[in-house]
Amino acid sequence: MKVIGVGLNRTGTSSLKLAIEQLYPEEKAYHFFEVVAQGKSHTDFWRNVFEKKEVNFKEFLKEYVAGFDHPFANNYKEILNAFPDAKVVLSIRKFEPWYKSKKIFMEYLELTKDESWGWLFRGLFQIYLKLFGQFASDFSFDFIEMCDRHTFGGRRFLEIPKDEMKNIYDEWHKGIIATVPNEKLLLFNVRKGWKPLCKFLDLPLPETDFPHSTMWSVKSLNGYRRASRAAILGVSIMTSYCFLLLLEWAFEISYYLGLQNKRNIFMHGTRKKYF
Numbered sequence: 001m002k003v004i005g006v007g008l009n010r011t012g013t014s015s016l017k018l019a020i021e022q023l024y025p026e027e028k029a030y031h032f033f034e035v036v037a038q039g040k041s042h043t044d045f046w047r048n049v050f051e052k053k054e055v056n057f058k059e060f061l062k063e064y065v066a067g068f069d070h071p072f073a074n075n076y077k078e079i080l081n082a083f084p085d086a087k088v089v090l091s092i093r094k095f096e097p098w099y100k101s102k103k104i105f106m107e108y109l110e111l112t113k114d115e116s117w118g119w120l121f122r123g124l125f126q127i128y129l130k131l132f133g134q135f136a137s138d139f140s141f142d143f144i145e146m147c148d149r150h151t152f153g154g155r156r157f158l159e160i161p162k163d164e165m166k167n168i169y170d171e172w173h174k175g176i177i178a179t180v181p182n183e184k185l186l187l188f189n190v191r192k193g194w195k196p197l198c199k200f201l202d203l204p205l206p207e208t209d210f211p212h213s214t215m216w217s218v219k220s221l222n223g224y225r226r227a228s229r230a231a232i233l234g235v236s237i238m239t240s241y242c243f244l245l246l247l248e249w250a251f252e253i254s255y256y257l258g259l260q261n262k263r264n265i266f267m268h269g270t271r272k273k274y275f
Helices: 013-023 032-038 040-050 073-082 095-113 118-132 142-151 162-179 194-201 218-274
Strands: 003-005 028-030 064-067 087-091 185-188
Touching (some): 003 013, 013 028, 013 032, 013 064, 013 087, 032 040, 040 142, 087 162, 087 194, 095 162, 185 194
Parallel strands (some): 087 185
16 A cells, blocks of 8 residues: 545545555455445445444555555454555545535435436446446445445535534645655645656656546536436336326227127027017
């Protein structure tokens, strides 16, 4: 473990993961997506962390050169104790765009819990992750809320007023700056590109552009929501159409059975008349 990312979710952590894996091509970086890909074996580990049970970070993270995003970043103090020689990168972003991005993201995830259509949103979420990575069949969606609560002191992001969230956001940064020695810490905005990151890590500048992940950008999230609503509309139309077909089918059967009944009555009456 050479780099410990301590920036909150929605501060460019996906882009940083891609950047580090490009700087260390034979290595891989930990991220929330890794939890999604690995499923229960990883969610169980982090559940133990949340419940303050004894865990071995050094053993668990031995295959990774770096780590970013929650739940990794939330436990940076313990991870730094396990890897004291690692450098620390605090990904930063202005509060307003961060809050907007985080809110849209959490509102989208909230749809997966909807009693009527949650199954559809969870299915679309799984399909998308499978298209662009991996999704373990035993990954539990309630783990997302557990991470959310673990990040914000037992409360969900959507429950916290914006003004209070601003204070939490600022205090997170202040706490890291006060805890991590200056020579080991880089405050980094992904818009700055390769130069400050490579200088901090003492690595040569790549010839390629700095990667910017758009997988969960505000634009992409809005697109997912539109696609989800279109899917709901499509399912609703198909359900209504099938219901109407069923009604038509039932009416035709009833009509046919009615005709048959009348025919039987007529034939029975005719027999009595002539025989």
